[in-house]
Amino acid sequence: MSSPAISIILPVYNAAKYVGEAINSLLEQTFQDFELLIINDGSYDSSEEVVLSFIDSRITYVKNENNQGLVDTLNRGIELARGKYIVRMDADDICVPLRLEKQFTWLEKNLSTSVVSCHISFIDESGKVTGDWEEDVNTVSCREIKQKMAWANCIAHPTVMFRADLIKSYRYNQNQKNTEDYDLWLRLIADGAVIEKIPEKLLLYRVHEASITGTVLRKSNPFFKQFQCKKRFLLQRTMHGKWGLFESSVLLTTIFDGTMGIGKHIKAIVKD
Known part of the structure; x- marks a missing residue:
């Protein structure tokens, strides 16, 4: 079996309300050479039923025996990924159709870039756009991102595309729960990795009562x-x-x- 160009890691935990829309946004991408690794992290709602309703050879469904948490689930996805590039996606977000194509092209053309991100638009539970993230909008270049990262995170986690060999060597830190993404950016930048951002809104980032952004970090x-x-x-x-x-x-x-x-x-x- 030939390896896909991109592996998409999609963790799912009690996301039945939104995961179908997230999957559809991936299957409808203009770039089609990918595998979609959907990892159910011990959901007890109808997430599994929604996921299994999709019949597509590019989907690989994996189920954790019990809830392992986001870090372990992401690291499991990284181990399973076969693509040249690895993409992050959350079960309650929506990808713009050109996201994969634009990020793939960016990494193919810019060989010194280790990770490429993009801008986001916040949406609410109904999918209505509610605004932008100031730190995200104001940081695009590697230099701008590095300067800002010393102070605070400026990259939305589900917007990134990694070079697979890089992320497989780093993985996520189990001791950085709820800040595993920021810790990873800090480690990469400290080691000289180039992180850049496509200045386009290629992901709709949903904030709702059950999301990490809407609960743990906000409170x-x-x-x-x-x-x-x-x-x-x-x-x-x-x-x-x-x-x-x-x-x-x-x-x-x-x-x-x-x-x-x-x-x-x-x-x-x-x-x-």
Whole structure:
């Protein structure tokens, strides 16, 4: 069996309401040489029924025995992927038809690029566009992304296309739950990887009550969340004897995040 050009990793966890639309948006891509790895991470709703209703030879359905969490599920998908490139996709988002074609072409033409992303539009539960992400819109070039990443994440996780050999050697860090993407960007950039962004909105990013963006990250102290992620990243760099200008920049912003996080926490206590 010949390998596809692209492997799409689509984790599913209780996403019956949206996963059909996500799958359709992938099957209707203008670029068709891909495999779609759908990994059911222990869903207890009707997600499996929705997924199995699609009959397409490019779909491979995998089922975790129980809920393993996003990081383990993504790493399992990376292990199974056979494509030259690996794409991330979430079960509640929608791809614009040209997404795969544009990202594939970008990586084929720009051999120094390790990861290519794109802009997003936020949508609500009904699919209505609700706005843009400022950090996303304002960062396109490798230089802009690197500068911003020292402070905060500026890439929507389900927008990326990786070179498969690269992501297979890095994988996601199990100790960075809910910030596994930001940790990965930091590690890649610190090692000199080129991350770029196509300045087009090629993904509709859904925010709803059950999504991570709509629950865990929104309700937590964002400064503490960034502080913990960066602290773990810097600890790993120190343990492996890797330290440069980028790590020094991240250290300074980590101190800033800790200070701001404490201030936000104190204000919340006083307010209560």
